[in-house]
Amino acid sequence: MVSPEGLVAAAAVLMGLGLLALCLWAGRVELAGAWGEGRREEEEGILFITEDGCGHCRLLCKPSALAQHLVRSLGRSVALRGGHWPWSRWPRLQMLQQLLQLPQPEPAVARELLQMPDAGLVALDWLVGPWGAVGGGGSSPVLLLIPNAAGKVTGGLLQLGVWALERGFIPVIFNRRGHNGCPLTTPRLQPFGDPQDLREAVTYLRCRHPSAPLLAVSEGSGSGLLLAYLGESGSSSRLAAAACISPIFRGRDWFEAGMPWLYEWPLLLHLKQGLSRYAGSLAEVVDMDKLLRSRSLRDLEETLFCRTKARPTSWETYWDRNEPLRDADEAAVPVLCLCSADDPVRGAAARSLPLELFRTSPYFFLLLTPHGGHCGFPQRGPGRCWAHEAVLEYFRAMAEFLRAEERRKGLPRPRRLGGAHW
Numbered sequence: 001m002v003s004p005e006g007l008v009a010a011a012a013v014l015m016g017l018g019l020l021a022l023c024l025w026a027g028r029v030e031l032a033g034a035w036g037e038g039r040r041e042e043e044e045g046i047l048f049i050t051e052d053g054c055g056h057c058r059l060l061c062k063p064s065a066l067a068q069h070l071v072r073s074l075g076r077s078v079a080l081r082g083g084h085w086p087w088s089r090w091p092r093l094q095m096l097q098q099l100l101q102l103p104q105p106e107p108a109v110a111r112e113l114l115q116m117p118d119a120g121l122v123a124l125d126w127l128v129g130p131w132g133a134v135g136g137g138g139s140s141p142v143l144l145l146i147p148n149a150a151g152k153v154t155g156g157l158l159q160l161g162v163w164a165l166e167r168g169f170i171p172v173i174f175n176r177r178g179h180n181g182c183p184l185t186t187p188r189l190q191p192f193g194d195p196q197d198l199r200e201a202v203t204y205l206r207c208r209h210p211s212a213p214l215l216a217v218s219e220g221s222g223s224g225l226l227l228a229y230l231g232e233s234g235s236s237s238r239l240a241a242a243a244c245i246s247p248i249f250r251g252r253d254w255f256e257a258g259m260p261w262l263y264e265w266p267l268l269l270h271l272k273q274g275l276s277r278y279a280g281s282l283a284e285v286v287d288m289d290k291l292l293r294s295r296s297l298r299d300l301e302e303t304l305f306c307r308t309k310a311r312p313t314s315w316e317t318y319w320d321r322n323e324p325l326r327d328a329d330e331a332a333v334p335v336l337c338l339c340s341a342d343d344p345v346r347g348a349a350a351r352s353l354p355l356e357l358f359r360t361s362p363y364f365f366l367l368l369t370p371h372g373g374h375c376g377f378p379q380r381g382p383g384r385c386w387a388h389e390a391v392l393e394y395f396r397a398m399a400e401f402l403r404a405e406e407r408r409k410g411l412p413r414p415r416r417l418g419g420a421h422w
Helices: 004-037 041-042 065-076 091-100 153-167 196-208 220-235 251-257 263-277 288-292 297-305 315-322 355-360 384-409
Strands: 046-051 055-060 108-117 121-127 142-144 170-175 215-217 241-245 335-340 362-367
Touching: 004 153, 046 335, 055 065, 055 335, 055 355, 065 362, 065 384, 121 153, 121 196, 142 196, 142 220, 142 288, 153 170, 170 196, 170 355, 196 220, 196 297, 215 220, 220 241, 220 335, 241 362, 251 315, 263 288, 263 297, 288 297, 297 315, 335 384, 355 362
Parallel strands: 142 170, 142 215, 215 241, 241 335, 335 362
Antiparallel strands: 046 055, 055 362, 108 121, 121 170
């Protein structure tokens, strides 16, 4: 005979599964509308690859020699031939799988704390692989991995680091102040699009690896930080190339529109858990009770950075300083943005993709696919994500292109980058 407690537990499980199924089905139904809105965007750009059963990819960019080279390189790559995935039209399921799945094998990490000018700390996690040895040599490319804005290092980001390590890169994860176990030594956290700490980290990496190319990849909302850094730094970024997987281009619109609860609530709880560890020091500058009662990422962001005790500011002013694309016209480093039209986190493609930027800037390249969810882009096999392989192929193509350009101009032989010479 089943006990009353058992019946209650079973009912709770069934209710949870029902809510999950409803959310996933809603995401599937919403896809038709989002896909219709994004149809014009899908017809733009260069169609260069067909995925079996999953639609097609297009590269939207300003015509250039580099664009032609990327089309040829990515078009030849088997990485983008994602193959049929049975859940290709369920973007929320892809998102859930990406958030929960751990890399195989799980990498070992060596942490290094880097002190900022104001005595704050950021953490650099060097992936040393399941084999216990750092990949690559002194001139091997350093690949800086930037997690989402909540600081959550997903299994997908770790898997990308493992694959990069296997291909001769030196992967390192950038952790913001107070994120992912990084100690908070000052009552100051990093705003959404403030690249000051990232600039210090890149400068340190350049000093530590003076002969190595520096590359960067961001995931999800963490792309706001990378895009802001590229725009604010311009030709002084010290990066050779960059890539963004499922980036958030318009920060304010993204926070105000709200997100699917499957994405927002886990990240909100993740942030609250991390912030609660530093309640004593943060209480000097923010209302911790109100902060920990936040019911959305927008509430938390506004309480943390706008409603401060010492220097309160308006929501509008905050975004004037932190929009990812505020200085996009100044960017001088090639950046590939991998996006799907059915991304349930970023929002409808027609409203959330800055298409004019990709049409007019010689440095921004949009790889747009109909299906892939948010940071999902699944392939058959555990942990398989064709976006990760596409990013590494993009870096290889960039190295090949610059090598050809330097050879054409008669410059000295460049350095080696992940299987190609840089």
